[in-house]
Amino acid sequence: MRVRLPSSGTWATVREHLVARLTGAGPGMVEGMFDAGLVVGADGRPVAPDAPYEPGMFVWFHREPPAEVPVPFPVEVVYRDAHIVVADKPHFLATTPRGSHIAQTALARLRHDLGIPTLTAAHRLDRLTAGLVLFTVRPGERGAYQTLFRDRLVRKEYEAIAPYDPSLVLPRTVRSRIVKERGVHAAREAEGEPNAETYVELAEVQGGMGRYRLVPATGQTHQLRVHLNALGVPVLGDPLYPEVTAPAPPGDFRRPLQLLARRLEFTDPVTGLEHTFVTARVLGAWSSHDSWAGRG
Numbered sequence: 001m002r003v004r005l006p007s008s009g010t011w012a013t014v015r016e017h018l019v020a021r022l023t024g025a026g027p028g029m030v031e032g033m034f035d036a037g038l039v040v041g042a043d044g045r046p047v048a049p050d051a052p053y054e055p056g057m058f059v060w061f062h063r064e065p066p067a068e069v070p071v072p073f074p075v076e077v078v079y080r081d082a083h084i085v086v087a088d089k090p091h092f093l094a095t096t097p098r099g100s101h102i103a104q105t106a107l108a109r110l111r112h113d114l115g116i117p118t119l120t121a122a123h124r125l126d127r128l129t130a131g132l133v134l135f136t137v138r139p140g141e142r143g144a145y146q147t148l149f150r151d152r153l154v155r156k157e158y159e160a161i162a163p164y165d166p167s168l169v170l171p172r173t174v175r176s177r178i179v180k181e182r183g184v185h186a187a188r189e190a191e192g193e194p195n196a197e198t199y200v201e202l203a204e205v206q207g208g209m210g211r212y213r214l215v216p217a218t219g220q221t222h223q224l225r226v227h228l229n230a231l232g233v234p235v236l237g238d239p240l241y242p243e244v245t246a247p248a249p250p251g252d253f254r255r256p257l258q259l260l261a262r263r264l265e266f267t268d269p270v271t272g273l274e275h276t277f278v279t280a281r282v283l284g285a286w287s288s289h290d291s292w293a294g295r296g
Contacts, residue, residue: 003061163208176189
């Protein structure tokens with residue numbers, strides 16, 4: 001967990017602030033984290049319990065996480081240098097800690113496995129989506145990489161397996177307004193100025209299944225899933241579109257969402273290098289579509 005110390009406050013030390021901030025922590029938990037060297041600064045070194053409070057300072061630490069069902073698939077490192085890490089995330093693994101997913105996240109795993117406590121995600125993939133994610137190594141450079149995504153300077157290409165509809169005219173560019181309401185699992189299309197744009201192309205047909213190439217120009221929540229559903233070809237294994245279904249029991253990894261972040265291309269804002277990364281993952285339903293077609 002990363003914490004930025006507020007610009008104003010009456011705390012004398014970092015420890016005092018964390019004690020006041022983590023009101024739900026058990027007695028002595030914060031002190032125990034300092035004693036164990038689990039609170040670190042931007043340089044990755046443990047912060048002393050008596051370290052003075054510095055407004056704007058960032059510290060990182062791991063609290064004792066709640067019990068989580070392990071996701072039994074590895075996070076593959078595709079590329080690593082002094083500035084970035086590009087990882088190939090499996091289905092079912094969240095990108096960053098959120099809600100009940102803390103230790104079982106790509107970020108937590110990579111920080112531990114690579115020994116980089118300052119590692120941070122430059123963007124996110126849905127927990128159910130597999131594929132390429134860009135992480136930054138140095139806190140001071142994170143903004144430069146996030147700006148690439150904000151300014152649409154990263155070319156992202158996805159692949160999806162969905163039903164084949166011979167009457168659907170492709171390729172086409174889908175534009176709509178997508179709204180995601182707080183506390184509601186599924187996003188929806190609404191009237192108004194479009195805020196989401198996706199290029200959709202049919203790459204291959206196999207029986208009643210299609211393999212679709214998706215190139216989003218924007219990054220709205222569930223955008224690709226909403227747009228394919230609107231076209232009448234919802235992504236295979238999607239628990240939200242066209243209808244919200246009961247979530248799979250914890251530990252049931254048999255039916256992954258057939259959506260994959262396949263390719264990332266961008267000019268590195270720090271080194272100037274031209275990067276192109278392609279996932280090695282293959283969507284399982286494409287080779288076993290008969291068995292998938294019979295599942296609910």
